[in-house]
Amino acid sequence: MTDRTAPGPADPSSADPSPADPAHLESSTGSDGSADSAGSAGSPPAGSPQAVVREVLRRSPVFDGHNDLPVALRARSGGSVAELDRHRPELHTDLARLRAGGVGAQFWSVYVPSDLPEPVAAVATLEQIDLTHRLIAHYPGQFRLAVTAGQVEAAIADGRIASLLGIEGGHSLASSLGVLRAYARLGVRYLTLTHNHHTTWADSATDPGSPGVGGLSAAGLAVVAELNRIGVLVDLSHTAESTQRAALAASTAPVIFSHSSCRAVNDHPRNVSDEVLALLPANGGVVQLTFVPDFISPEVSSWRAELAAERERLDLPPASWSWPRHPAPGESPAAVAGEVAAAFAAGPGGPPPPELKRWLDAHPRPEATAAQVADHVERAREVAGPDHIGLGGDYDGVDRQPVDLPDVSGYPRLLNELAERGWSATELEALTGRNVLRVLREAERRAEEPLWP
Template sequence: MALLVALGTGVGVGLPLALRSGSSLQERLIAAQNILAQVPLIDGHNDMPWNIRKFAGGKLNTLRALETGLQHQDPWSKSAWSHTDLPRLREGRVGAQFWAAYVPCGAQYLDAVKQTLEQIDLIKRMVDRYSDYLRLAVDAKGIEESHQEGRIASLLGVEGGHSLGNSLGVLRTYYDLGIRYVTLTHTCNTPWADCSIAEADPHHPREGGLTHFGKLVIKEMNRLGVIVDLSHASSATMHHALDASRAPVIFSHSSTRALCNITRNVPDEVLKRLVKLFSLIFACFYESVVSCARRSWAYRFIPHINHIRRVAGIDHVGIGAGYDGINTTPQGLEDVSKYPYLFAELLQDPTWTEEDLRKLAGLNFLRVFRQVEKVREDLRRANALADETSITNEELKGQLQCIYQERSAVQSVVT
């Protein structure tokens, strides 16, 4: 009983062997909650801002259920894509959340920048409106301070390089607005980077990874302190980015190709390269990338974490569930309230130490973020200037020609 009281109150006791070998679920949940009280649970990717745009037209003033529980309000309660609200974030002991400023690939060459700015505005308005729950964070220190205050650090990421509009000036503006990672691609190529779909389909147009401008994007992200996110990228893009970046990179919501052989996942040769740059993969909960199937239990997700730990090491794994951007989850991990159950499950495995679990929860990403900030400060001291290069006409022409060919092929099938 004394042990359980200590765990429940956050006293820094270790996890004794007796708790490991014969503990009940309730005992392990208390132990998991103690760990998450000490270290912020940092999730790499959540798409709720897009669902607010999709279901509520981006209007927070009429969305009172965000604070009372969206699972009880239509259309959220009927949607397989909805897993997040403020009460469930607290129940799940989430300490920091990267909110995705996502817009669809169809906005590329149209109004992707405008839509992305609206999504950034939405996230910041959400943080302001629910300041009892949330606090905007732009650095590692802000995450730790938010956790100490009992608020959820809210960080901003842009999902998809198409949101840059092929402009380094737009990238710099996003940084000033609080963006701290950019996912280089989503489900479409940009004129300067290939996505994972290009790798999967031999007939899909491709550039072979990153173009010259794409490598300049990486360089400018390093200079600013914007984290390079390689989820959704092709293997060639992953390798080129790892070659080009001076700062650690992340995969904000990916899993391992060795256990689910699809190009959306990360191959072992890339996992091995994460060590040199002190980089990190946030493992995703999406059934399609976890088990290559429609339904599985939570334990089907855990082998992905263990595989990353085995290939890259414990210092290079985190959690990026992808909630609200996925429509199937492992049973037992149905929404953001379930994170303690994942840690309780890991507590049954004697190969996971308490320090390992602290690293998985948040210490690994805090290290990555501080290293990204160090690279930024080193470049500032070296008087590195903003890159004023524009994308070349050849890079734009090649991508636009590919799009024309794709649309022509579709049109010929339709007609």
């Protein structure tokens, strides 16, 4: 996740992406929530980009690296997993739109904020793991838990969306390798080493005001070694370049960037430099290009910086969003969701004050586009190569996505853009899923003591 989901309408005055920021969270179905897959209505002309994309998604469905639906459900529904079989306009993700997008496998993020005290973060992470398991179990005709590449392939072959878990930030470990191993036994398949703040053992890309450890400390190297040993993927999104270089040098298994884009296209600290992208082939890893407007669009990045400066000029606090508590035993999820919505509306994350609203009216937020996402995908292909790229949309982890990729139904539009630019079916199939499957399988092969259910 980048910024967090809000329980109410997105606040355009939100500050820069942060885990406490509500602005960074943004077909017909059968009775069991089943929906037609991408491209089921009508047939495009043979040989057209649309026909190529339809066949690509049939052969290699999207295996997306990062979706924040679990935290969106915690914030908007009090942790209830019901009603994804209907359209949920407040979400980017529901069953019908996943099918329309050609999604065959999804890493669900069990994000918790990186500014929580570590013991609290560990408990919250367990709650989010529980929520995600409940989500998968609630729709057995749609989702299937998967922890191995073979299980991903079997779920897809059976018409299910393979569902994997990823932890977004090393703070969730509470500095304990035992906690890491326990997460792995619960089905966690990747660990993002940091989120928006440094840990005591790894540096984040977005915590410049705090002293770091210069990449990875000895404890951080031990975390990477243990991830390799038990077969959990090392995820380098959110990390500082020094952390990325240290992890790539130390890891004996391929790594991923679950939701990052290219710094050469937009110079944002969350994006990956060409120098690091060029190291991926030797490691065998994959960068899964994200759709987050702040990261892909120079215009949106500039607007965000101008907005932050205006908030500072007006002496306004950053927009904030409190981590929603878990329902107490016997308490209704709806009661918690209502409490969260009321707190958001009344707090700094609510409607902007008049002086800021005047600025927002005079400076409308630019829109990012699928073409800009495609620019990042092409840059990553150019530098890292076609075998080292994938997709990580960060849906339900931001308030809005590119105007023509507004929700999880949008993957075919991006693939059409790439097909129109001359991408072959083989390259598109590698991008959508084959590369990530290879990385998952190789991490399994190299694991000395794989831990999973």
